[in-house]
Amino acid sequence: MEFIPVCEPFLNGNELKYVDDCLKTGWISSSGKYVKAFEESFAAYCGARYAVGVTNGTVALHLALVAAGVGKGDEVIMPNFTMIATAFAACYAGAIPVFVDADPQTWNIDIRKIEEKITSRTKVIMPVSIFGHPCDMDEINALAQKYKLIVIEDAAESHGAIYRGRKVGTLANITSFSFFANKNLTTGEGGMIVTDSEELYKKALYFKNMCFPLDAPRNYLHHDIGFNYRISNIHAAIGLAQVERADEYKEMRITNHMLYTEFLYGVQGITFQQSRDYVTNVFWMNSIIIDPVKYGKTRDQLIAHLNECGVDTRLLFKGMNIQPSLVSYGCDCSGDYPVTDWLSENGFYLPSGSALTRDNIESICKIIIDYKGN
Numbered sequence: 005m006e007f008i009p010v011c012e013p014f015l016n017g018n019e020l021k022y023v024d025d026c027l028k029t030g031w032i033s034s035s036g037k038y039v040k041a042f043e044e045s046f047a048a049y050c051g052a053r054y055a056v057g058v059t060n061g062t063v064a065l066h067l068a069l070v071a072a073g074v075g076k077g078d079e080v081i082m083p084n085f086t087m088i089a090t091a092f093a094a095c096y097a098g099a100i101p102v103f104v105d106a107d108p109q110t111w112n113i114d115i116r117k118i119e120e121k122i123t124s125r126t127k128v129i130m131p132v133s134i135f136g137h138p139c140d141m142d143e144i145n146a147l148a149q150k151y152k153l154i155v156i157e158d159a160a161e162s163h164g165a166i167y168r169g170r171k172v173g174t175l176a177n178i179t180s181f182s183f184f185a186n187k188n189l190t191t192g193e194g195g196m197i198v199t200d201s202e203e204l205y206k207k208a209l210y211f212k213n214m215c216f217p218l219d220a221p222r223n224y225l226h227h228d229i230g231f232n233y234r235i236s237n238i239h240a241a242i243g244l245a246q247v248e249r250a251d252e253y254k255e256m257r258i259t260n261h262m263l264y265t266e267f268l269y270g271v272q273g274i275t276f277q278q279s280r281d282y283v284t285n286v287f288w289m290n291s292i293i294i295d296p297v298k299y300g301k302t303r304d305q306l307i308a309h310l311n312e313c314g315v316d317t318r319l320l321f322k323g324m325n326i327q328p329s330l331v332s333y334g335c336d337c338s339g340d341y342p343v344t345d346w347l348s349e350n351g352f353y354l355p356s357g358s359a360l361t362r363d364n365i366e367s368i369c370k371i372i373i374d375y376k377g378n
């Protein structure tokens with residue numbers, strides 16, 4: 005069987021045409037028409053008023069925190085089961101990440117366990133819509149209102165996802181996205197924050213570009229510490245072409261998931277992420293959790309077998325509470341996170357790229373079924 009990568013970018017629209025335009029016209033840095041066009045088209049896609057393009061999803065999170073005024077000693081509540089960038093971004097701002105275990109069905113932050121982590125130092129709740137499944141944002145926003153907190157959603161993995169009829173990007177004070185090559189929409193490397201708040205938008209623009217004044221001539225006096233998080237016109241050109249076909253790419257990811265669940269239906273010992281019935285999960289990645297007793301083989305045995313058969317896989321994230329970097333940073337890593345442990349010890353990603361064919365998925369599932377022990 006041909007090698008099936010875990011995820012490949014899908015670049016079949018106007019990407020080449022727009023990049024060619026950048027190169028031919030010489031507009032290759034962050035000046036150039038594609039940056040604004042990408043920001044405007046992505047904001048419109050999300051249904052948000054403002055968007056700020058940046059160099060990746062990690063700095064997008066940092067910029068969101070800085071724009072929201074988060075600084076030294078502030079606490080940022082986030083899921084324990086997430087990609088390390090969520091926690092690192094809080095550290096860049098001098099803040100303290102505070103962890104909450106995952107919901108056993110959606111694998112998002114467990115909303116029942118957030119309130120007990122709120123202290124007088126808490127400034128932000130940072131939910132992550134993991135693998136494309138939106139969080140329970142009404143409950144999160146209600147808590148934020150009660151305790152006067154800011155909500156910054158890490159939607160790095162959930163472009164186009166929908167929660168109770170509203171798009172991700174409109175559900176928090178600020179929403180942050182990644183456009184890394186494996187994301188449903190990609191620019192190679194890239195990120196974006198979107199918001200409906202003019203104030204947060206202007207702050208993000210200001211800090212993103214070295215704190216040059218937004219409305220005054222440049223005199224090269226800088227009143228705050230700023231960052232160069234500017235996305236290039238070339239990356240934005242790719243992004244614009246991707247947004248033009250965003251719904252198509254989203255459907256391709258959703259179809260992948262439907263095929264996996266259809267072909268693996270009834271196979272004992274395999275658990276998928278359970279979507280709530282009021283969301284559209286965009287299935288950035290199809291992850292499965294193996295119960296070694298019911299499946300008859302361990303997760304690691306299955307991964308090794310799939311890899312021998314030419315099927316690429318990836319392990320799921322490990323908990324923030326066991327990250328040596330975050331322990332040294334001073335995060336409170338005590339307590340138990342049983343759902344995170346279950347996911348990271350037994351789960352992995354199956355190939356999930358937009359361009360997978362029905363045949364690809366059928367043959368991957370056949371390998372999984374044939375390998376099952378008794």
Ligand SMILES: Cc1ncc(COP(=O)(O)O)c(C=O)c1O
Nearest residue numbers: 060061062087089160182183184
């Ligand atoms: C949940 C989450 N947050 C943040 C990021 C960081 O995005 P980037 O890789 O573009 O810096 C990722 C990237 O995979 C992610 O999955």
